[in-house]
Amino acid sequence: MEVNDEVVIIGAGISGLATALALHKKGIKSVVMERSESLRNTTGSAIGIRQNGWRALHQLGVAEILRQTAIPIHRERIVSLADGKVEEIPMGGETRCLRRKDLIDTLYDALPPATVKFGCQLESIKLDPNTTKPVLRFIDGSSIFAKVVIGCDGVKSIVADFLNLKPTKMFPFCGVRGLSNYPNGHSFAHEFLRIRKHNKLVGRLPIDDHLVYWFCAQPYVPRDERNWEDPEEIRRSTLDLLSDYPKEIQEMIEITDAKTLSFSHLWYRAPWDLLMGTFCKGTVTVAGDAMHVMGPFLGQGGSAGLEDAVVLARNLAQMGSFHVETEKKVTVQGVEEAFNQYVKQRKMRVVRLSLQTYLTGMLLGASSRLKKFICIVLLVLLFRNPSGHIDYDCGSL
Template sequence: MAGVLWISLASPTFSAAPLSLFLAMSRERMILLDGMKQQVMPMKGESRSLKRKDLLDALYAALPPATVKFGCELESIKLDPKTTRPILRFIDGSSIIAKAVIGCDGAKSIVAEFLNLKPTKMFPLRSVRGLSNYPNGHSFEYELYRITKDNNLVGRVPIDNNLVYWFCPQPNVPGDERIWEDPEAIRQSTLELLGDFPEEIKEMIEIADANSLSFTHLRYRAPWDLLRGTFYKGRVTVAGDAMHVMGPFLGQGGSAGLEDAVVLARNLAQVGLDNVEEAFNLYVKERRMRVVRLSLQTYLTGMVMGTSSLVKRLICIVFLFLLFHNPSVHVDYDCGRL
């Protein structure tokens, strides 16, 4: 399945050195085929796109040996009545008593359920994503490129001289969900939807690696639930999508997860491992309003794209203008250093 992250190198938190193989983007281009209009906007700082697997491999390689145990799927979590330490039980029947738990187990998080967070909700949108390889190189500009026609949109982001990441949000349509387990069904459905798009767009989808094609119902944790949610209990907390899953409309989901990691590690280092609960409390206080604002901006953007109600769309546009009149305000943020 396609997994790509955008990282801004304007922040002092991340070093540019490991990312030097990935080419920089400094602008985004929006093409409106219906009115034959084009808008080019500069990006703040410097951004690069990279495969999620490459980032995970780099982070894993930096860890001491035997730090990570793979193949563990969490089934349940509870607190030991005597020590209040969390007990984790896995689907293979094994269990461990942990000193601390940081749940990064995604939108369907077991740890979030333990914390009694409200269930995630679904946008009226789904997304098809893929990676296309051009063995002889592509001629695309290094920019975030979006093209739209008849309320259909395709985005394209070059990763390097040969590999291109693309995405195509689509309205949710009731039907047999099993068909979307077939990569070729995903490809053909997307090509049919984009029949009037330029040939280079259709070719990009035709040559996409079948193993990279993914179909995803877009989910979010409501901004008002983030405002009131309990994100830690004793020695248990959440981070990443388990805390604040959001639509991909701002390209900030993965970046927000990295911010979580920096803030959490900094607080643990400052107060010490003997005061895990205090570190989690400081972490939640620091992150709450940042993720509320990100979630609200992505929620309003997703509703503008996905709702069939003109009234709802107009209301969301008004709130976006009033609250986020600077559309790139979400990247003007520094989570600090470790």
């Protein structure tokens, strides 16, 4: 069986690519095993990045490239269609909405060639009884001994199962997303617009002067027979749902590029499971959604994954011992301690982020006044400054 001396990362999403890049910047070689046959840079349309995420991107050395792709967002405008209330809040810190393709491609391009191996789907992970090294088995029947494994394999993570983490749960909500292009330019302000009516929420963020990202969060319908794989069905259903929304919202959905329309269930790892969970075992750990998938209500899941990458690589570089002759290689010695430190430094950050996200989501979906009241009280008591999470600084690499 092949023995892999490099750090093996499972999954080439935002988190896996950012982790590989952070390790590369610390001189630690890694290989990323991705189940898809090519880079997954067309899903999910766009992603909002607040100042905590920009700090992490700066550490990864890609912030300046990405700034060229998206305009800064200056304020939040929250409109309640039910009672006509409008609230305007200046955006604290740097906020931009990136096309996911730009983010994924930029992270990928910054990696040494051949770091990512495509078409490698992890099937299982076990500890070898003799060596206690992790053995990774892939669905093509191949297996490798890996010295160090980082699971960045998303919401249905096989590495998280190996760590015995509790299963992720589904919010009673789903999200539709898309990108709309205005060839002659849109006239929207550089703002994050949120329009709410009862338990429906539409968000709109300009990416540049022509391209706009939008999302719609709506209650999940059990035994729904609509075909959410069909972009035209997504468009029709969303237009029906938002028939009482302003005309410019309808028009935005009508002109959305069908290729960018997607529907997703919203998953989360319960904050109390995050608090109690054990996120590393020996030289195996998790990062990104595999560790802390959360709803999109604060738009922080991706940025939290970028922060993980910086903290993880910093700890590995500090604690691991290395061969310095050529490229540094992590040895087993120190890795366990590095992972313990990483989990310790990330735990309360992700518990608080996911608790605030959870309560915000529950408030949006609360059916009774009592539930709404409880969510509001907890949010006010626990998160006095609702934007406090963007002040977090993951530190230097």
